[in-house]
Amino acid sequence: ETPVILMPFRMSSLTDPLQPLERKVKLGLSVLEVVQHHAVPILLSTKSTLVIKSPWLDLIKELAGEGSLVVQMTLITLVKRVAKILEPYAPSPEMRLRAIEHLADEGIPVVVRLQPLIPFINDDPRDLEDLLDHVAAAGARQIIVEYYRFLSWSDLEIVARVADPQVLKLLMRRALWERYPTGVHKRPRSEYRLARYKIVRDLASRRGLLFSTCREGAYALDTAPDCCGIHFMKKYKLRPTLREYLENIRDRKFVSAEDLISIPLVGLRRKLLEHYKYLEHYVESQRYTRNKLV
Numbered sequence: 001e002t003p004v005i006l007m008p009f010r011m012s013s014l015t016d017p018l019q020p021l022e023r024k025v026k027l028g029l030s031v032l033e034v035v036q037h038h039a040v041p042i043l044l045s046t047k048s049t050l051v052i053k054s055p056w057l058d059l060i061k062e063l064a065g066e067g068s069l070v071v072q073m074t075l076i077t078l079v080k081r082v083a084k085i086l087e088p089y090a091p092s093p094e095m096r097l098r099a100i101e102h103l104a105d106e107g108i109p110v111v112v113r114l115q116p117l118i119p120f121i122n123d124d125p126r127d128l129e130d131l132l133d134h135v136a137a138a139g140a141r142q143i144i145v146e147y148y149r150f151l152s153w154s155d156l157e158i159v160a161r162v163a164d165p166q167v168l169k170l171l172m173r174r175a176l177w178e179r180y181p182t183g184v185h186k187r188p189r190s191e192y193r194l195a196r197y198k199i200v201r202d203l204a205s206r207r208g209l210l211f212s213t214c215r216e217g218a219y220a221l222d223t224a225p226d227c228c229g230i231h232f233m234k235k236y237k238l239r240p241t242l243r244e245y246l247e248n249i250r251d252r253k254f255v256s257a258e259d260l261i262s263i264p265l266v267g268l269r270r271k272l273l274e275h276y277k278y279l280e281h282y283v284e285s286q287r288y289t290r291n292k293l294v
Contacts, residue, residue, distance in 0.1 A: 004263055004272070006237035007255060008041040008230055018048035018056070020089075032059045035068075041236045043228055045072040045113065047090040052102040064108040067234025072144070073100055074113040077122045078131050085162045086121075097138050104139025111229035112140045114200070115214060116148035118159055119176060119188050120167045123196050129203055136207035142229050143204050146214035147193050149185040182282070197221055219243050239272070245279045 011017045017028045028050075035042045042063065050056050051071055063069035077083050078093045091099075103110050112135050117123045135143065150156060153172075160168050170176070177186040187193070197213055201221050204211040210224035225231040230238065240254045257276040263269040 004237075004255070004260070004268070005038065005040060006235060007239065008043050008228075008233065008236055009035055010043045010045060012045065016046050016048060016090075017044070018046045018050045022048070022050060029056055029059065032056070032063065036063055036066075039066075039068065041068040041230070041233050043070055043072055043230070045074070047074045047087065047096060049091045049095050049099045052099045057106075060103075060108060061106055064106075068236075070109045070111060070229045070232050071103055072111045072113050072229065073103075073140075074115060075100075075131070075135065076114060076116065076118075077127070078134060079122070079127065082122060082162050086158065097134055100135070100138040100140050104141075109229060109232035110138075110140045111142040111144060111232075113144045113214075115144065115146040117145055117196065118148045119192065120170050121159060121162055125199050125203075128200055132200070132203045132207055132209065136209055140209065141232065142210035142212065142224050143200070144212050144214050144227060144229075145197060145200050146216070147188050147196075149180060149187045151185055194218065194221075217242055217246075219247075239275055240279065242279060242282065245283050 011028070011031060017031070022028050032042070032044075034040075036059065044051070044060065051060055051073075060069060060071065064071075073096055075093060075096050076086065080092065083090070083093050090096075100110050100112065114131070122128075132143065148159070156171060159171065163171060176188055176192065178189045179185070180187055193216070197216075197218060198221065201211040201223065205223060212222045212224040212227040214227050226238070227241075230236055236253070237255045238253055240249070243249070244251075244254060257273060260269055260272050263272070
């Protein structure tokens, strides 16, 4: 028993945990059973509509009823043509909206991930307003936004499939993009991102939706207590983020580096401690340009 047991487990960050094969192998279901057995809070992040099918829904309802689960549903557009190209194997936007509504009707907290936003593809204010109208009507409680990141210019090829020639020309302008502060990825320049984030925040607020950004540090824009919707859970511990380090926030709900010493698994302990070292380095080196994101 260590503080880590109360740190929400993300299922999952880069790969959908409820792939079509899940119907047969039920691996994701098995993970849900394990976290329930050990009382580990869980963020279930998916595009799948299996979340409203039995037996997955039955377990999700139980975990949410215990205050230990939040569903994050990714939804980046309502435009069918765009969705079919960018997300060819995912359920349609309409199916995901119905899933959000079903979950919300069951009292399960749902956060919508508007990730990624892509310049000139799915960040038109009119399209965003329409999307947030539907998300709010379906019963979601919070929306998370983040802009598209890519490594090489060839990564824009899939985006180019949904862009007309004029939009493609705008997308390929080098002046639109900047390098990510801690790596080689590229993303839209901060001025562009922040202008759109403010639009989404205001649209969300008018519809009673909490708003947060992801991997931005634009905390002055956020209206949610945390970016992921963990605040909808009843009992949890958190790793401090850049926000806590910058604002020197100390709270018992945050796991300290000292707390991690009690973890018996060496590999896990080392990886978790690296998080704290990274934050300290990031702040001390002043590579994080906070004044750009307020």
